[in-house]
Amino acid sequence: MNKVRKLIIAGISVLLLSFPVHAQEAAPVQPGQGSVQEEAFPESVEDQAVPEDIDVRVAAEGVDARTAAKGGESSPGHHPEQGPPEQGGAKAEARRAAAKEQTKGLDEQVQEIKADVLSIATELNRLEEKLLYPSDTQVAIFVSLEGNEKFRLDAVTIELDGKKVAQHLYTFNEIEALKKGGVQRIHVGNVMTGEHPLHVTVLGKTESGADFQREENFKVAKGIGPKLVGVVLAGGKTITVKDW
Numbered sequence: 001m002n003k004v005r006k007l008i009i010a011g012i013s014v015l016l017l018s019f020p021v022h023a024q025e026a027a028p029v030q031p032g033q034g035s036v037q038e039e040a041f042p043e044s045v046e047d048q049a050v051p052e053d054i055d056v057r058v059a060a061e062g063v064d065a066r067t068a069a070k071g072g073e074s075s076p077g078h079h080p081e082q083g084p085p086e087q088g089g090a091k092a093e094a095r096r097a098a099a100k101e102q103t104k105g106l107d108e109q110v111q112e113i114k115a116d117v118l119s120i121a122t123e124l125n126r127l128e129e130k131l132l133y134p135s136d137t138q139v140a141i142f143v144s145l146e147g148n149e150k151f152r153l154d155a156v157t158i159e160l161d162g163k164k165v166a167q168h169l170y171t172f173n174e175i176e177a178l179k180k181g182g183v184q185r186i187h188v189g190n191v192m193t194g195e196h197p198l199h200v201t202v203l204g205k206t207e208s209g210a211d212f213q214r215e216e217n218f219k220v221a222k223g224i225g226p227k228l229v230g231v232v233l234a235g236g237k238t239i240t241v242k243d244w
Helices: 002-026 036-040 051-074 085-132 172-179
Strands: 138-146 151-160 163-169 184-190 194-206 211-222 227-234 238-243
Touching: 138 151, 138 163, 138 172, 151 172, 151 184, 151 227, 163 184, 194 227, 194 238, 211 227, 211 238
Parallel strands: 138 227
Antiparallel strands: 138 184, 151 163, 151 194, 194 211, 227 238
């Protein structure tokens, strides 16, 4: 009887000892609570280090920075370095006005330089004429038109001392200028004092369109000082020579 009692007590003791383990295994784990082993053994160092989270955060910050920079570049609004549109337009207008004034100033300078060049060229021509044709030996021959008879002057030939010294073919503008009272210097040269034969030949067309040619001989008396001779064409009929 005692042995049976001891076996029963031993069985009850085993059941009592094994009961907490089974209860712990069967008990549901509440959310947010860990087991004893989890509290005793925390996550490893590798689990605690979260380089992926850091990379994500750094990448997110880089993306935000790039987005902000891109947004600042592509934004159509005010740029800190450019200023408002009205101010930019005023500056552009001021630059155009300055360039226009500069161009105007350059044009005026060019015109002044041209005038100076023409004046210098005229003075040089006068000096050259004085050197080449001194007043003591200079002779100049001029051509002019006179009378109301209409005709077309084609050409004039001048011979002095038996030598052809000038021959000129006239354009329409030159003929019109002569008809309005203009004078043409056809020849300038040097001759000694005394008389010199002058031969004038005129070619042209009459008002009716007929060709004509007229020739005249004259004497030119050269004295001391320059000699100016005028050849006057009166239509296609007469040629006269006079001193100027």
